Structure formats: structure tokens, C-alpha cells
Amino acid sequence: MPVEVSRGGSVPCRVVVCRDCCCGSSKVTGVDHREQTARLAKDAPVRITGCLDVCDQANVIVVQPSSEGRAAGGRPVWFGLVNDPAATEDVAAWVRAGGPGVAALTDILDLYAFTLPRRARSAPLRDAG
Template sequence: MPVQPTDPAPCRVTVCRDCCCGSPKVTGIDHVAQTARLARDAPVRISACLDVCERANVIVVQPSSAGRAAGGRPVWLGMVNDPAATEDIVAWVRAGGPGVATPPEVLDLYAFTPPRRAAR
């Protein structure tokens, strides 16, 4: 059963699961297990394509209300294809996430700035 965060607007995780992320195109990781692991410690939203397929699997960590109040911004992480990286994300989310807790240094290897989407 997922953990029920006490923050009225807790740190949230968006997981891309569309054309590349979460598909057989990305090998060596159990996508279902990764999503389930994240969901045990944070609310998880499954997203359609986030348009950064070259960085599959993509996970976006959204700050909690406290994190936003402290200036936290969403953090985009790409190529999260290792269970250890998933555990690093979980540890950071449990500590408070963006704006509240400093991420484990190893997550710097996964962090990227997403391109701006063109107006559609």
C-alpha cells in the first residue's frame, strides 16, 4: 500500500510511460517494478510522452508545497534505468525533494533541463 504523505501537497513524481519510456525499447529494467517502487513513497502520475525520448526512462520530481514555498522547481531526470538510481530518487523524495532536501550527488548525472515545447 502506498505511503500517505502528511504534507497537504507532497512531493510528487511523474513517470513517462509512452512510446519509449517504460517500453521494451529500454532494456535491462523492470518498468512496472520501478513505478511500483516509486509509488510506495510518493504519489506517482503516469504521463504520456514528455518529448525527450533520447533520455528514456524519464522521471520528473515535483516539489511539495513546502518545497515550492522554498523555491524548489521540478527536477527532470533522464536515463533512470538502474534500480540504484530509483532508490536514490526515493531517498530524496522521502527527505523532502526539491526545495527541501539536497539530492544525492549521483542524481546530478541524471538531471537535465528539458527543451521548451513548441506551441501547438
């Protein structure tokens, strides 16, 4: 998939959505996983990945900073328990506002954000296959 570049030449935020053993499965009930992914894709490129090894936080979404955000010191932000449309919309709105390094986290999103456990930090992001 080609990288989308905005008119200003910067790379936009990217969203990584875990869809493996727990995230995106029937283990997380009451969530339309396809709709969630489609909703996020309206505002940013979305990459589906295999297990991110934080199953206790299912559904996990990672927002990677845009080139502007990275230049401003932004780093990927991990969100867990994103299990309803309102939470998905909050993530999408933050991405539209600029995401990491550009827009401050809202109080609501701060409740979903978590620090990646040390055990998972060494594992690379894997594509779902």
C-alpha cells in the same frame, strides 16, 4: 485520485513517470518498468503520463516539489536515463528527504538531472491513455 495531504497539511512531493513510446517500453532494455513505478509509489504519489518529448533521456522521471518545497523556491526536477534499480532508489531516497526546495540533490542524482529542452517546455504533461 485524491491528493494525499500530510498531517502538517502540506501536499507531498509528486512523481511523474513517463510511460509511452520509449520510456516504459521494450526499447529500454533490462528495466522492470512496473517495479520501478511501484518502488517510486512507496514514497510519493505517482502519476503516469504519456510522452514527455525527451525520448533521448528514457526513462524519464519528474519530481514535483511538495507545498513546502515550492514555498522554498523548489521547482520540478527532471531525471533521465533512470534505467536501473539503484538510480530509482536514489530518486526515492531524495523524495523521502523532501525533494525539490527541501533537500539538496546528491552528486549521483545530479548526474541524472537534466534541463528540459525548449521544444518540450511548451508541451503540457499528458496522461497516458
